[in-house]
Amino acid sequence: MIHPFEYFAPKKLKDALKLIDEYTEDYKILCGGQSLLILMRQGLVAPAVVIDIKGISELDYIKNDAKTGMKIGTITTHRSIEKSEVIKKSYPSLAIMEKRLASIQTKNRGSIGGNVCHGDPAGDPAPVFMALGASVKLANVKAERTVKIDEFYVDYFETVMQHGEMLIEIQVPTPLPYTGTAYQKFNIISCDQATVSIGATITLSAKDGVCKDCRIVMGAVAPTVKRALKAEEVLRGNKITDKLLVKAGEVASTETDPISDINASIEYRKELVKVMVKRMAAEALNRANKA
DSSP: OOOOOEEEOOSSHHHHHHHHHHTTTSEEEESSOTTHHHHHHTTSOOOSEEEEOTTOGGGOOEEEETTTEEEEETTOBHHHHHHOHHHHHHOHHHHHHHHTTSOHHHHHHOBHHHHHHHOOTTOSHHHHHHHTTOEEEEEOSSOEEEEEGGGTEEETTEESOOTTOEEEEEEEOOOOTTEEEEEEEEOSSTTSOOSEEEEEEEEEOTTTOOEEEEEEEEESSSSSOEEOHHHHHHHTTSOOOHHHHHHHHHHHHHTOOOOOOSSOOHHHHHHHHHHHHHHHHHHHHHHHHHO
């Protein structure tokens, strides 16, 4: 049973920030409710105040600029991202990720900001955003700040957001030339949460095809979504071969800290990382060669 709470539904960002500032100690922000309402029904959270920002239309947008990159408002739905022609063209890995994120009903209601802030290491968007080098814009009643998504997650369901802050925008830089990104999750039931997920971005040198830069991101294998920094070093500065891709997967597996649960054992998740890092890095490489 959900405990009683006071409900507010502001229509302007400034009004939402004022409410958050007023009820700093005991509130939750609702933006679709696909995660929050489940936690409330289970009695895991029982806020005195719920601030529903779903009606703040100024936070519902997808804007793309060739120079400054893409900006996504926090209440933008997963379905909007999946169907966006701008995203399909400039950031196809995001649209591909959204196809298997959840059911259509959930994607029509769930917001991208709510998902990112939930902080579930098995969530789909964060590994892709991290692979793309994204940042998040946070705001309180007094100021705004931008945080790289690499630094956003602290622990299970914990972020660097402070009381009185809310996420208002996700910012994704324009991909460099000869850059490719790929994402895939492994799960038993279609559209269920990931048992393991991998996002990878590779940027090649135009001169010789050497890996100029790369990002390998792992989901559902640690308390937070995390980059496989040692595996990245295996590829960076080298001409990528099948042998190097295998090595990158093996190194990435050593950078995990998974748990055993009903979906998979620790050992199985580590083996999945080996296979999936190789596959996603190879797919990112293929896309970089065609970019």
